[in-house]
Amino acid sequence: GAVVSQHPSRVICKSGTSVKIECRSLDFQATTMFWYRQFPKKSLMLMATSNEGSKATYEQGVEKDKFLINHASLTLSTLTVTSAHPEDSSFYICSARAPGEAAGELFFGEGSRLTVL
Amino acid sequence: GEDVEQSLFLSVREGDSSVINCTYTDSSSTYLYWYKQEPGAGLQLLTYIFSNMDMKQDQRLTVLLNKKDKHLSLRIADTQTGDSAIYFCAEINNNDMRFGAGTRLTVKP
Numbered sequence: 001g002a003v004v005s006q007h008p009s010r011v012i013c014k015s016g017t018s019v020k021i022e023c024r025s026l027d028f029q030a031t032t033m034f035w036y037r038q039f040p041k042k043s044l045m046l047m048a049t050s051n052e053g054s055k056a057t058y059e060q061g062v063e064k065d066k067f068l069i070n071h072a073s074l075t076l077s078t079l080t081v082t083s084a085h086p087e088d089s090s091f092y093i094c095s096a097r098a099p100g101e102a103a104g105e106l107f108f109g110e111g112s113r114l115t116v117l
Numbered sequence: 118g119e120d121v122e123q124s125l126f127l128s129v130r131e132g133d134s135s136v137i138n139c140t141y142t143d144s145s146s147t148y149l150y151w152y153k154q155e156p157g158a159g160l161q162l163l164t165y166i167f168s169n170m171d172m173k174q175d176q177r178l179t180v181l182l183n184k185k186d187k188h189l190s191l192r193i194a195d196t197q198t199g200d201s202a203i204y205f206c207a208e209i210n211n212n213d214m215r216f217g218a219g220t221r222l223t224v225k226p
Contacts, residue, residue: 006159034214043121043216044160044205093159106214108152108160 003027004096006109013084014117020080021112023094029074030096034106035067038091050077084116121208123217130225135193137220139206142187146208149182151191154203154219163191163204198224 003026013019023033031052036044048069049057056069066088068080077096081088091113095106121141129135141149147168152160166173166180166189173180179192189206203219 004159043218046214095160107162110159 004030004094004107004109006092006094006112008112009110010113010115012115012117015085016083018080018082019084019114020078021092021094021114023077023079023096023109025075025096025098025107028096028098030077030098031074033071033077033094033096035069035077035079036093036095038093038111044093047079052077081114084114086116089114089116121206121215121217123204123206123220125218126221126223128223128225129196131196131198133196135191135196135200135222135224137191137193137204137206137222139189139191139217140187141189141206141208141215143208143210143215144184144187145210148209149180149189150205150207150209151178151180151189152205152207152216154205156202160205193222196222196224198226200224 005024005026007022011019033050035047037047038044046059047062050069050071052071052074058064071077091111093111095108097106123139148165150165151163153163154160164175164178164180166182171182177194181190193200201224203221205216205219207214207216
């Protein structure tokens with residue numbers, strides 16, 4: 001199947017700094033990628049839909065100035081957590097839909113665990 | 118809003134069958150999915166079923182869909198210790214995909 005890779009897998013940062021997480025589709029082009037946040041014992045929460053060449057579409061309640069998304073190419077989307085706070089500590093996962101796959105089939109990255117001290 | 122619900126925990130003995138259940142509320146769902154998440158890893162698509170089907174079998178996995186009751190289940194035959202993970206069901210309607218909270222499957226030797 002298609003491969004989606006995230007980097008870094010783990011990151012620890014100080015409160016107030018910014019952290020960038022990359023999501024790459026390794027063997028296909030993805031015009032659309034999705035960013036999720038996973039809370040303990042809770043479901044994945046869709047944060048935003050990243051569209052290549054245009055602005056991301058954010059879900060209600062997600063601060064666009066806090067979570068900056070850039071989809072600069074067909075294989076790369078980045079999520080930047082700006083001015084991180086301890087409550088931003090979480091597992092962030094991206095996904096992408098590969099062309100030609102069953103409608104709606106998503107391939108997920110390995111996830112990035114962010115810890116804000 | 119629309120919800121996808123799963124029980125949080127399931128424990129079985131190695132070699133037994135596991136059945137993980139999921140209910141959803143969106144009757145317009147087109148596809149329903151089962152994902153597996155191993156510790157520290159992302160989600161791996163296990164299988165999916167189109168909403169006009171009622172059963173799909175793939176090796177040890179059997180998916181049953183009762184569209185009338187909006188109930189989805191995943192049966193794992195001959196469960197192995199390597200099957201221990203969190204299993205998420207998900208539904209999609211257009212581009213809106215919703216996940217359950219995940220069922221943690223523990224397989225005891």
